[in-house]
Amino acid sequence: MKIGILGAGQLGRMLALSGIPLNHTFKFLDPAPNSPASVAGEQLCGNYDDTELLDSFIKDLDVVTYEFENVSAKATNYLTNKVKVFPPPKALEITQDRIFEKRFFNGIGVHTAGFYEINSKDDLISAVKKNGYPCILKTRRMGYDGKGQYLLKSKDDLDDVLGSIEASNLILEDFVKFDREVSIICVKAVNGQTKFYSLVENRHREGILRLSTAPAANTNKGLQETAENIATKVLDALDYVGVLAIEFFVADGKLLANEMACRVHNSGHWTIEGAETSQFENHIRAVAGQALGSVNNIGYSAMFNIIGEPPDTESVLSIPGAHLHLYGKEPRPNRKLGHITYRSDNFADFNKNLINLTAQFL
């Protein structure tokens, strides 16, 4: 099949590298020229909303998917009338807006942090009063990697924010005192076949994912089952096809859905070496209408993001069990330039090396 991908960043690059061995070919659309994925397929360069460009993009495509989640509803709706688009654009619209997303979760019985829609300063004052401190003010749309977020711990913080921002299209969320953050990556095929990777534990710093370990340590069967049940509800409600990631807070042994991504996800990069079939290959299999591959873990995995500055390549390549993935991007502060996955079959070795690697790469 010829598969079109909206966005040509590292996710598109890894999707194509995993799909080429299945004889699929790839075409990308991205505003930035010579994007990371362009080494593995043709890239058209331009705006996602340019319908003339979209027409030329889909001319020879069998299916369209995306690696970038802020493609406009206008673009996806235009495309769905002309070509198969997976995951369903409805999922994209929901995840693009934190209010839509939380209402969606709550609507299918999935718990989230308390939240309030904020369209004025009065809304904000009254929401903070109801919720109490600490709480987090976020933009409803286009926020990622911790951008557009304000943690409010006191009246002073609230006053600062009231004096400095425009209070519209925001969401105020209760600050959850969580024990840890986990995510589940799952995938659903066109015929309904569904698979769940093991829960992953995630560590963020400055709002950016730094480390994912899989399987998440000290996770009882009940937590994995609860996560799978929630994911099943989400997949069913959205008539989903493809890979979906849901991030959770774990607080008092319970899962609170934080956000979801209707695409392959950074917390699933370990699956390239650490699972029988990677999230990338399974996403491609799903959108191409093929049978899904096994999602069994292969040993124990830890994924470190490479952020802002390139690592010393030789020192990474010299670590037995370490796998380097660079995205072909120019260094820039807070930019995801690549990741390192460390994998081992031996739990004791894994834990010992994880400490050393964390000291080096976190």
Add this chain to the structure above:
Amino acid sequence: MKIGILGAGQLGRMLALSGIPLNHTFKFLDPAPNSPASVAGEQLCGNYDDTELLDSFIKDLDVVTYEFENVSAKATNYLTNKVKVFPPPKALEITQDRIFEKRFFNGIGVHTAGFYEINSKDDLISAVKKNGYPCILKTRRMGYDGKGQYLLKSKDDLDDVLGSIEASNLILEDFVKFDREVSIICVKAVNGQTKFYSLVENRHREGILRLSTAPAANTNKGLQETAENIATKVLDALDYVGVLAIEFFVADGKLLANEMACRVHNSGHWTIEGAETSQFENHIRAVAGQALGSVNNIGYSAMFNIIGEPPDTESVLSIPGAHLHLYGKEPRPNRKLGHITYRSDNFADFNKNLINLTAQFL
């Protein structure tokens, strides 16, 4: 680095797919347009001996390697004066000629089947007399996948051959009554660091590799060590850099070197899923002057070649632990179109499924 590869078939394709995550980019040279590797890099189309084309090929390259072993000495010598070429062209010249190859093996103390240089019908008659039946007559050069080979079991076979061929540039080899065929894949870095994958057991039919299993069953430590010692002699004698494969007959528990390939090898395709670092990635690391990755096995692996006809994709993808690799080639009798690697962590499961898969795919 920008890496040039002479040849753009499936080996070049898998080399590029494994090297892109290390931020290397690839350029290929191959006479056949739109070759399998062209999805993962620019392909120049033309003859390997065209020096003008070679000049334009290497213009922006840091290093040149090859996936096709019959590149002429003329071409590699032309290149070595202008750019780094790994593995060393000397290795290529030796493996291109069965007489050179066997003399090379014997010269460093590595045992082979008995052999005779044949340049006339008299040579042939006298060699068969000395060796006795059965024996095999082969072309010295350009033979692969069993092409250009005649098994002589009797005087009748000899008479047939004497009546039908031109007796020059041939080799007569003793037919070894072997118990099984194994191969070792090894890799040497620019700094001399050397790694050996576990011995692989290979099954051929009609001269074409059909099945490789790794690690080779019932292999004692002594056999692995002997193979590694032989490989070390070869690597040292050739001042080698890159992946090298040596095929052996196992007869009475002893190893007889059959042939070698100074490139990634079909009997090493299982390493994509079945080893910590694939032969493809380690070849790229080696020729790029980087540290080698771990060659530890990950569970048990079996690789089936897909020959002549494409498989039923869905049935392959539905097998847990099966991995499909298609090469983007049009079906044609006896053509290698792809391979399937089956991998399992559990030896009992592996053996059970291996029987079913062998019945289905061998």
